Amino acid sequence: MTIQWFPGHMAKAKRQVEEKLKLVDFVIELVDARVPISSQNPMLQEVLGDKEKLILLMKKDLADPQMTKKWEEHFAAKGIPSLAVNAHEAKDIQQIVKVAKEIGEKKLERLTKKGVKPRPIRAMIVGIPNVGKSTVINRLVNKKIAKTGDRPGVTTAQQWIKVKKDFELLDTPGILWPKFEDEEVGYKLAAVGTIKDHILHLDDIAVFVLRFLKDHYPDRLVERYSIDLDVEDIVTWFDEIGKKRGCLASGGMIDYEKTSEVIIRDLRTSKLGTITFDFPDEG
Numbered sequence: 264m265t266i267q268w269f270p271g272h273m274a275k276a277k278r279q280v281e282e283k284l285k286l287v288d289f290v291i292e293l294v295d296a297r298v299p300i301s302s303q304n305p306m307l308q309e310v311l312g313d314k315e316k317l318i319l320l321m322k323k324d325l326a327d328p329q330m331t332k333k334w335e336e337h338f339a340a341k342g343i344p345s346l347a348v349n350a351h352e353a354k355d356i357q358q359i360v361k362v363a364k365e366i367g368e369k370k371l372e373r374l375t376k377k378g379v380k381p382r383p384i385r386a387m388i389v390g391i392p393n394v395g396k397s398t399v400i401n402r403l404v405n406k407k408i409a410k411t412g413d414r415p416g417v418t419t420a421q422q423w424i425k426v427k428k429d430f431e432l433l434d435t436p437g438i439l440w441p442k443f444e445d446e447e448v449g450y451k452l453a454a455v456g457t458i459k460d461h462i463l464h465l466d467d468i469a470v471f472v473l474r475f476l477k478d479h480y481p482d483r484l485v486e487r488y489s490i491d492l493d494v495e496d497i498v499t500w501f502d503e504i505g506k507k508r509g510c511l512a513s514g515g516m517i518d519y520e521k522t523s524e525v526i527i528r529d530l531r532t533s534k535l536g537t538i539t540f541d542f543p544d545e546g
């Protein structure tokens with residue numbers, strides 16, 4: 264799905280999430296474990312007010328496990344429950360249910376004391392595009408539910424889907440935009456494939472990735488591409504990678520576009536190992 268975030272769309276998305284928020288006990292905020300801060304919506308906290316949230320660090324299978332642990336500790340220190348998730352693992356899905364029920368039950372206990380009749384816990388999922396919202400919803404309810412999407416002018420009755428008899432989820436997730444004002448954030452989101460490739464130039468994304476890896480995961484570069492990191496020249500690195508990976512144009516010249524594609528594909532398919540781009544001490 265391509266989403267163009269224009270100010271009008273942002274205001275509408277925010278309003279929709281605000282409206283749905285009134286219906287739920289707490290929010291399940293999905294972020295990408297490789298970019299836990301860059302993939303947060305800049306306005307969500309403001310929209311949430313003092314409503315509780317559970318953060319899911321999605322795609323943990325692609326993130327650096329040591330960093331994921333640090334991120335869990337970071338959120339715990341702020342009093343925010345979080346859970347690292349690979350949505351394709353059944354035990355991680357069960358863990359979401361367990362933690363979500365613990366959060367919801369505390370809230371319901373408080374409500375029951377105030378005289379509210381017992382009812383199922385209600386939550387909604389929010390997150391930026393492509394973070395894994397539909398996958399988690401489908402796995403939580405164990406079946407394919409139709410994507411209703413964001414169709415203007417179509418008012419549908421809110422649907423609750425049962426995860427367990429005492430735990431319900433809003434059928435449509437809240438889609439929010441990422442923080443793309445910051446150039447570095449844009450590159451990080453593009454590198455992990457969260458924003459469409461054509462928004463930033465492919466070779467710029469690849470240059471960003473190589474520089475980031477050189478600074479934070481240098482051995483991965485040497486291991487995969489055997490490049491000489493003492494040579495601080497990005498074009499030389501591109502030439503070496505392009506030559507080794509057969510990214511040649513006519514006349515034996517290096518095809519930089521193809522080389523960029525190879526680098527980005529290697530990153531996204533974990534051929535360069537599991538990598539995290541955001542660090543908790545920066546967040």
Ligand SMILES: Nc1nc2c(ncn2[C@@H]2O[C@H](COP(=O)(O)OP(=O)(O)OP(=O)(O)O)[C@@H](O)[C@H]2O)c(=O)[nH]1
Pocket residue numbers: 264321322323324325348349350351390391392393394395396397398399438
């Ligand atoms: N490796 C990995 N891939 C995941 C995980 N969760 C989701 N994905 C993949 O991420 C991609 C996007 O997932 P979706 O569930 O469509 O994301 P979404 O947030 O609903 O996206 P929009 O509909 O664009 O808002 C899909 O290819 C999923 O298979 C995960 O934990 N690990």
